[in-house]
Amino acid sequence: MIEFKNVSKKYGRDIGLVDVSFSLEKGKIYGLIGPNGSGKSTTLKIIAGLVHFSKGTVLVDGIPVDRRIAKKVAYLSELDMFYQPFKVKDMIDFYASQFEDFRMDRANELLSFMKLDPDKKLKQLSKGNRGRLKLVLAMARDASVLLLDEPFSGLDPMVRDSIVKGLLSYIDYENQTVIIATHEIDEIEPLLDEVLAVKDGKVIDRQNVEDLRETKGLSVIQWMKETFKE
């Protein structure tokens, strides 16, 4: 479970988050939706313990977050997070050495599912393949929280759909809390249990996706367009 209590974050004079409070339950997949610079990535980085908030409290499974919350939290950054001189297998081995919950068998399965050559040098990988490797590294962990920041950016639209479906089999629906921050709503809409709309550092709305469809007759994209209408 993840809890934000009156959390604010400032970057110099810029605002990251403003007095944000919410809680996310175990066993659900959440979508974090909002325009660029709205605070989606900041929210994920705070949960990952990589950004220190200015005010408030953030708990993951009841533990206040700091850098070492990485033990419970798997984080896929929107940016390139690789060591350039490494090969694919070096990155896998490095993760396996640092995270107790890293499952080598799952990593190997994911590598072949993603059609990644373990002996390929990272600097020779295309943007799409680098994106795939980031997914392998995050999904091969048995972490209680899985944070995916723009996980499908750079992926070929023709394979994106099949990759998303394939990845579903690696999510532990009973025990994991998954948060996906993305612009590619189309592909992930069927996965989501709830969506949170973030704008100007605030969570401006939160909806259960099923209720949205059944009671309001809206898809997530339609709801998003309404919510973010200027």
Place this chain on the structure above:
Amino acid sequence: MKVFKGLIYKELKLMKNWFMLGLALLILGVMIGFGLTKYFNEPNIFVAVALLMVVGYGLYLPAYLLSSLNIEGQTQLWLHNPNSGIVLFLAKLTAGIVFYFASFLLSIVIAIWGFKHGGNLESLLQLTGGPALNIVIMAVGITLGTLFLGVWVLFYWSLFHSLKNIPVLSSLRWPVVIGTWLLFTTFGNYVSNLPLYQKLKNIGVIKLNAYSFEIKTWNTTASAGFVESAELSMVNGIIYTVLVFSVFYAAVWLLERKVEV
């Protein structure tokens, strides 16, 4: 151990090119030394260049750590790790020391070779304990010095990246870091000149020249590693050890709680 090994392996692989660049600079230094020796027909020039290179290794570890930390500062990969800051920093220090020794030993071999094949050494140095022994003593001093400076680099890097977290200071990070350095240096100078510190320093002093370890040379330039009457203060050693540990733990504290990259 698996965690530490993984970090060391990553570090060695990541910084391999940096190490090779260090070796290339060493070879360049040797070539310059030879070239100047030939040009001026003065065999002592090579010895002087070789010694300068050895002394230059005092900056090896700080430069290595700065370069390595700079790479880590470009992504959040290093910080997204459940292991303690002590382990993260120690792995960097250990890998840096491995590279340091590999490169430094080579420079010492070159310096000893230079001594043996130099011209009239008496005109350059007055050695009372033999070149090898003097170089070993100098090497120990330089190694301790590079470790000392390296730990300070960990602290200042952590301080610099911690300031990003404070809105008022985030745009003044360089002045704050330089100001902190000036403050510590002034305070250090003040403390080291206190009569109490001088008294403490004189407890348990081992005079190296009593064992004929003394190196005498270039009194006017007072280069690092060359002293008129070498002596070791045990209390000074303890104070510096405590200081190094304190600075290291301050860096770890900042890394765990404040650093943002």
